[in-house]
Amino acid sequence: MAPPTVVVSEFMDEPAVARLSQVHPTTYDPGLVDQPEALQSALAGARALVVRNRTQVTAELLDQAPALEVVGRLGVGLDNIDMAACKARGVAVHPARGANADAVAEYVIAAALQMLRGGAFFATEAVQAGEWPRDACQGGEMAGRTLGLLGFGDIAQRTARRARALGMTIIAHDPMVTEAAEATLLPFDALLAAADILSLHVPLTDATRGLFDADALGRMKRDAILINTARGGIVDEAALAEALKAGRLGGAALDVFAVEPLDAEAARAFQGVPNLILTPHIAGVTAESNERVSAMIADAVLEALA
């Protein structure tokens, strides 16, 4: 078998893989991300590498791939890719910008609705059993509440449009944005103090690492809901667990974690914590978004190698 020109180390929509395979010898093995040696040897002659968020594209890995020309990223976060090392080696990096944004925006709205109103939808058994738990099932409304967005890029703006349609007031903080039709821009402290639901849409950088520590969480409303679909590491998980347990915060939905899958310490910290939803880094992944993301990256790789 010819050594692969294209290596795909995490899951990708099969029709997009097939398009790559028609043109170039392609190794598609979603398990490669967990087999560093196999990944290195697959890359020996590869011109393209396609990853999601778990494959660490480090300088060391790039050194094992001397023919590499392009990295396709099946998502938008770039914290698993050493961009400087790619640049130094002339390796282009293509994220799937915009292709999973609707999936994340819908997740944020669903998580907020779930936190406010979700209890009612778990009443099926009680209702079948002849109970009528109307008090326990009473929730809250999105309309009239304030959605705070930290970061006001594409995903946050799509979330804002949906929230506005539900009657919410939208506020945002983004040092890169000076004008926004969809939101009132506020300083960070004012955003923390005013949001009923606060959703994070910033990358993990030195400036955002650990930003939501005990102090920041303490400056939010006591009944506020925090939603993190951005990156683990922005929220201090132990401090969040403590705040929820102590009733200093209303609830949280976390899709991303400092270590994924959760390590034992984080799992212990979250044990028995009330009003907490944990999901496995899935906000941006739906059947539709996987198709869009994969098609976009197949196109980018084919074009780069043409």
Ligand SMILES: O=C(O)[C@H](O)COP(=O)(O)O
């Ligand atoms: O950065 C992203 O777009 C999200 O983390 C989803 O990425 P993934 O689906 O490629 O893991």
